[in-house]
Amino acid sequence: MTALTVRPGIGWEQARRRAFLWGLLPSLAVLLLITLAPATALLVASFTPLSLTDASATFHFRDPLGNYRHLLEDERFLHSIATQLKLSASSVALQLAVGLGLALLLNGRSRLLGATRTVFLIPMVLPPIVVALIWKIMYTPDVSPLHRALEAVGLPVRSLIANPDTALWAISIADTWQWFPFTMLMVLATLQMVPDEPLEAASLDGANRWQLFVYIVFPHIRPVLAVCGLFRLIDSFKAFPLIYVLTDGGPGTVTEVTNYYGFIQAFNFSYWGYASAIAMVILAGVFALSWLVGRLGWNEHDKR
Template sequence: MQQTKVTWHTRQRNAYLLGLAPSLVVLAALTLVPALALVITSLTPFSLTHPQTSFNFAHPLQNYQQLLHDDRFLHSLVTQIKLSLFSVFFQVLTGLLLALLLNGRTWILQGARTLLLIPMVLPPIIVALVWKIIYTPDISPLHQVLDRLGYPLDSLLANPSTALWAIAVADVWQWFPFTMLMVLAALQMIPNEPQEAASLDGARAFNIFRFIVFPYLKPVLAVCVLFRLIDSFKAFPLIYVLTDGGPGSVTEVTNYYGFIQAFNFSWWGYGSAIAVVILVGVFVLSWLIGQAGWNNDYKTT
């Protein structure tokens, strides 16, 4: 009897693996193979102007050693950290506040939620073009309104002190609906009984949120931070359209610098090394967020 049970589970597992096999093959072809090619290329000085160097592994760590002394690369890392921290923080904060504000079943709130989801479903290049218009003084409705009110505003994208933050604002506008949608879904799953009991006992709204609602939202917010942090390293369309990395290299983040090295200067080996560093950095940040312990309270409730 026991032998039949084990055989059944074995056959069931094999059936699952057989069903997943085509998807796993496609996934490997689309992700693992390009990733492996990226790592291999990063170990060579491959350049389109010198194609014979594509399999030159005489100094496999040369690109990575050069990165440690590349001031422009180090500056791009600092720029990336600034952009990621600012955009992710305000995406999560804005999404959380709007989700709490729009958590209801009336048709007005449902319509508002639908409208606020529009930025997230727009193609990134369209978002970049929209904000390009907003930030261009000659055609910007924002600049025209401020001029009529007596508060003329210079170009935010041409100013080195504001260009990066202008990109961050556009990124927040595009992706705060993601957090809002996730938090709204979590709010719908929170039981009403603890909140009603706390309200009858005279608890204030802030304390109800802090001690009852927020512990349920912590795992969801951790997922939002993780996903948005990973995506913040891919803010390429905004930078390409709005500033092209300028003024100077003020808005030149790490992936954009890798793009310049690979496609402008044809240093594919060096550009691949930059991409590998980004990939490793994303994995490390993801692991750190996973180890932050935000799920502990949720598991014990």
């Protein structure tokens, strides 16, 4: 009797798994086509001296690690990594700070706050090239309303993107303007779910607003900030349109980040194998940084 009861269950479970796998196959095929196949081709190319200027030596593997050894000796590449880390650190920190601050200010249920939140979401939905063009105008003294306003009050300012001391910060500000709404939206959604009971109890016990934020609100939004930081950290390695339009990697190589240096090697000098090695290093770096952020231990719920 027991065997008769179990066998239909096992058969149904196997059928369910088989149907699940068959339903998953189209998605896996598309994933393989658009992600794994190009990534594999990129990895293979990074082991070769692939170059459009030297077709005879395109695909050979006599020195598969040659590109990676050359990267360790390439001072311009090492400088691009330092520039990328500076840009990522500054832009992500600014986006988290501005997004968190505005989320706390706009946390409410009035119509005015709702309309204001909608306005703040506009930069995030604009195409990156449009954002780059907007900030190109803002940073060009001859046409910038910001520069003209400063000149009107007697505070003329040099072009921020033409100054080696401020060019990277100018890109970081433009990137923050576009993507702080992402953090703001995520934090706002979390603030709406913070229970009222602990806040009311702490207020009755004499806690001020800062103590309410530090001991009650922040522990609730800390995991969300970690997720926002992780997503924005990954996306910070893709700040190509801003750099291409605003500075073209200059002045000099001050704003030349790693992916832009790879672009120059591939499309300016046709060193596709070397550029592929640069892309693989970027990919490995993103995975390493993502793992590091995930190991920070901000999500106390996962620990429990």
